[in-house]
Amino acid sequence: MNRKVLSVLLAVAMVFCMFALSACADTGDKKDPDSGKDEGTANEDIKIGAILLGDENEGYTAAHIDGIKKAAENLNLKEDQIVWRYSVPENENCYDAAMELVDAGCELIFSNSFGHQTYMQQAASEVPDVTFVAMTGDTAVTSGLDNLCNAFTKIYQSRYVSGVVAGMKLAELEKDEKLTEDNYDEDGNILVGYVGAYPYAEVISGYTAFFLGIQSVVENVAMQVQFTNSWFDITAEGEAANMLMANGCVIIGQHADSTGAPAAVQAAHENGTLAFSVGYNIDMQSVAPDVALTSATNNWAVYYEYAISTMQKGETLPKNWAEGFEQDAVAITELSAACAEGTEEKVEEVISAIKAGELHVFDITKFTVDGKQVDSCVVDLNNNLQNTDPEDKEAIWDGYFHESELRSAPSFALNIDGITKLNAD
Amino acid sequence: MQYEAGKISAKKKHREPLLRIAKRDSMPLLLSWGIRIIAVLLSLVVCAVVIYAITRMNPLKVYGAMFEGAFGSERKIWITIRDTVSLLCIGVALAPAFKMRFWNIGAEGQVLVGGIATAACMIYLGDVLPTPALFLVMIITSCLAGALWGVIPAVFKSRWGTNETLFTLMMNYVAIQITSYCVALWENPPGSNYVGIIHPQTKAGWFPSLFGQQYMLNVILVLALAVGMFIYLRSTKHGYEISVVGQSESTARYAGINVGKVFVRTMLISGAVAGLTGFIAVSGSSHTISVNTAGGRGFTAIIVAWMAKFNTMTMIIISLLLIFLEKGANEIASQFNLNDFASQIITGIILFFIIGSEFFINYQMIWRGKNKEVA
Numbered sequence: 001m002n003r004k005v006l007s008v009l010l011a012v013a014m015v016f017c018m019f020a021l022s023a024c025a026d027t028g029d030k031k032d033p034d035s036g037k038d039e040g041t042a043n044e045d046i047k048i049g050a051i052l053l054g055d056e057n058e059g060y061t062a063a064h065i066d067g068i069k070k071a072a073e074n075l076n077l078k079e080d081q082i083v084w085r086y087s088v089p090e091n092e093n094c095y096d097a098a099m100e101l102v103d104a105g106c107e108l109i110f111s112n113s114f115g116h117q118t119y120m121q122q123a124a125s126e127v128p129d130v131t132f133v134a135m136t137g138d139t140a141v142t143s144g145l146d147n148l149c150n151a152f153t154k155i156y157q158s159r160y161v162s163g164v165v166a167g168m169k170l171a172e173l174e175k176d177e178k179l180t181e182d183n184y185d186e187d188g189n190i191l192v193g194y195v196g197a198y199p200y201a202e203v204i205s206g207y208t209a210f211f212l213g214i215q216s217v218v219e220n221v222a223m224q225v226q227f228t229n230s231w232f233d234i235t236a237e238g239e240a241a242n243m244l245m246a247n248g249c250v251i252i253g254q255h256a257d258s259t260g261a262p263a264a265v266q267a268a269h270e271n272g273t274l275a276f277s278v279g280y281n282i283d284m285q286s287v288a289p290d291v292a293l294t295s296a297t298n299n300w301a302v303y304y305e306y307a308i309s310t311m312q313k314g315e316t317l318p319k320n321w322a323e324g325f326e327q328d329a330v331a332i333t334e335l336s337a338a339c340a341e342g343t344e345e346k347v348e349e350v351i352s353a354i355k356a357g358e359l360h361v362f363d364i365t366k367f368t369v370d371g372k373q374v375d376s377c378v379v380d381l382n383n384n385l386q387n388t389d390p391e392d393k394e395a396i397w398d399g400y401f402h403e404s405e406l407r408s409a410p411s412f413a414l415n416i417d418g419i420t421k422l423n424a425d
Numbered sequence: 426m427q428y429e430a431g432k433i434s435a436k437k438k439h440r441e442p443l444l445r446i447a448k449r450d451s452m453p454l455l456l457s458w459g460i461r462i463i464a465v466l467l468s469l470v471v472c473a474v475v476i477y478a479i480t481r482m483n484p485l486k487v488y489g490a491m492f493e494g495a496f497g498s499e500r501k502i503w504i505t506i507r508d509t510v511s512l513l514c515i516g517v518a519l520a521p522a523f524k525m526r527f528w529n530i531g532a533e534g535q536v537l538v539g540g541i542a543t544a545a546c547m548i549y550l551g552d553v554l555p556t557p558a559l560f561l562v563m564i565i566t567s568c569l570a571g572a573l574w575g576v577i578p579a580v581f582k583s584r585w586g587t588n589e590t591l592f593t594l595m596m597n598y599v600a601i602q603i604t605s606y607c608v609a610l611w612e613n614p615p616g617s618n619y620v621g622i623i624h625p626q627t628k629a630g631w632f633p634s635l636f637g638q639q640y641m642l643n644v645i646l647v648l649a650l651a652v653g654m655f656i657y658l659r660s661t662k663h664g665y666e667i668s669v670v671g672q673s674e675s676t677a678r679y680a681g682i683n684v685g686k687v688f689v690r691t692m693l694i695s696g697a698v699a700g701l702t703g704f705i706a707v708s709g710s711s712h713t714i715s716v717n718t719a720g721g722r723g724f725t726a727i728i729v730a731w732m733a734k735f736n737t738m739t740m741i742i743i744s745l746l747l748i749f750l751e752k753g754a755n756e757i758a759s760q761f762n763l764n765d766f767a768s769q770i771i772t773g774i775i776l777f778f779i780i781g782s783e784f785f786i787n788y789q790m791i792w793r794g795k796n797k798e799v800a
Contacts, residue, residue, distance in 0.1 A: 121625065
C-alpha cells in the first residue's frame, strides 16, 4: 500500500522534473535574434527593465515606480514592455536581476539605488549592446563603458526653494515675536536644524542649498546638521530631530527617506515646542498636519520619459543627465496652511528666476568658507577623493558653482560658514 | 494489539485527532520522506486557498510562476544552484556542532569573517600573487578566520561553562561591526560606503568558470564538503565522539572522552567550514564584501540543519527547497505585482507544514501499524 503511494509520488516528481527541464529548454531558446538593435533606427517596441530597491510601500522606490509608469503612459508603452524587479538588494542579486532582464529581451535597464551601481557596471561590461542606467550613480564616465549611464535630478534647486519657504516662516515668526531666546545662538542667529543621512556630497549639497534658501529670506540664521548614517531609519531620524529641537532649532529639514523627523516635530508641537518641518520625497502633512510646511521632491518621470523616448528613436543616452525646474524634474509639494503669508508668490518668483537662469543656488557672493569668498573649486570627477587629476575640473565660473553640470551626481561639498555638523568626522 | 489498532486508525485517514503520542524509535527513510512530500502537497492546497482568497488569482498560475522564478531559464537554474550550495555549505558547517548539541548560532558571523579574510586577500594580494597561490591563501585565511570565530565560544564553554548560544550569537554582532569597518576601509569609489565589485576587469581572485559554468566550482566544492562531512560524522572516531557527547555529556565523560577537547576540535571544524562558505560567497559569487554577504543565511541554515537532522545529504534537498521558495516568492512578487509579504505568506505556510510534518515523523500515534508493514 505504502509502496504504491510512494511510487506514484515518485512518478509525479519525475514528471515534474521533466516538465521543468523542457520548460527551461524553451525559455533558453527564446532569446529572439531580431531584437538586436540597429543604431539610428526607430525602436518603438523597446523593452524596459526596472530594478528597484523596494516596492510601492517604500517612498523612494514608489516615486520611481510612479515616474516609470507616467513615462510609459505618455509614450504609450504596452504593459509587457516593462519588466519589474522589486525589492532587489544591493548585492549580487542586482547583477542576477540585470542579467535576467537581459535574457528577457530588455534593451534599457534602470536601477534606482546608488548601491546597485557596481553590479549594473558588471552587467554592462558583459552585455555591451544593452544600455544600463544607474540612477543617482557616479561612475558612468570613469567606468569607460559606453553603455553605462547615470542620471540625477537637480534636487538642490527644490531644496533651495523649500529653504525659501522655511525662511518666510522664520521671518513671520520673528516679526510676530514668537521666537524665544533659546531659538537664537550667542551671535543672534536663528537656529535651524537638518537631519542628514550620510556626510556625503549628495547630502552636503542638499543642506547647503536649503540653508542658502533660508538665508535668502532671513540673513541671521545658523544651521546644525545631525547625521543618522542611514537612508531610512524612522527612529534615528526622529531622535535626531528631537535633539535638534532641544538645541533650539525652529525648522527641521531633512535628507533621509522616512517620516521620522516630521512625526517627531509634530509630537513636539503638541507638547508646546515651537518648530516646523520641511520634508523630502513626499508631502508630510499626513504625519505632521500642523507643522509640515512643504517637501522637496523629484519628478523622475521627466528623465524616464526622456531616456525611453531617446532609445526608441535609436539614439544613445548621455552619460550624465541632470535637470531641475527648467524641465520640471524637481518640485516642492503643496504648501501647507502653516506656511507664512505671501509664501506662494515668493516661491513662484524664485522658481521663475531659477528657470530664467537669473538665480543660481550656489552663487559665490552668497556664501563664504572660513570668512572668505570661494573663487575656485575643482571637483573630483574620477572618484578618488582627490581633485588634482587631469580628469577633475573647475566647477566655479561665471560667479557660481555649477552643481550637477560636470556630472549628474551632486559634487558640492564645501563646508560653508553658518553650518555646523554635529556628528560628522 | 497495537498493530491492529494502528491498522484501523490508518484506514480512517490521518487527520483524526491524536489518540496517543509517543516518541518513535526510528522510521524507514522512504516513509518519512513520504510524509514530508504529503505535507508539501497539503501545504500547496492550503496556499492555493489562501492565494485565491487574497488575490483571486489562479493558484496554479502562481505556482507555475514560482517554478519559473527558480528554474525558468538556464541562468535562473544556475542562480538557484549557486544559492542552494551556499546555504547548504553553512548547513554542513553547522552539522557537527549541532550533532554534539552545541548550539552554534554564530554561523552568520563565521561566514562574514571568512568573507572579510577573502576580500582582504583579493584586495591586497589580487595583483601580487599568481592565481593558485592566491586561492591557497584565500582558503587558508578564510578557514582560519572562521575557525577562530567558532573556537572562541567553544574554549569559553569548555573552560568556564559559558552559554554557547548567547556567545555565538553575540560574536555575530562583533563580526558585523568589523565588516562595517572594513567596508569603510576598502570602499570604492571612496566615500560611497560600498566596497563595490573587486577587480571587475582582471577578475583576480574570482572563481574560474569550469565546463563553461561560472558557478560550477562552487557546486563541486560544497558537494565535496557535504560528502566529507557525512563520512566524518558517520564513520570516523571523531564523528562517534561527537555523537556520544551529543547524546549525553556524562556518558561521554564516563567513556573517557575529553568533552572539552571535543567541543574545541569540533567548533574549529564547524567555524572553518563556515569561514570557507564566506570564501565561496565572496570569491565565487558576490565578488564583494558587505554586511549582507551572509544575508541571513547563517540563520536560515539552522532550519536546514535541523530539518535534515544534521544529515548533510538530506540538507541538499532542504536547501534546494528553501531557495526554491525564496526565488519563487521573488518571481511572483514581480510577475503579479504582489508585494513581498504576499509571497512570504506562501513560504511561511509551506515551511509550517514541512516543519509540522517532523512531528508526525518523530512521534508515533495512529501510524504505528503501517510503520511495521513497510519495515
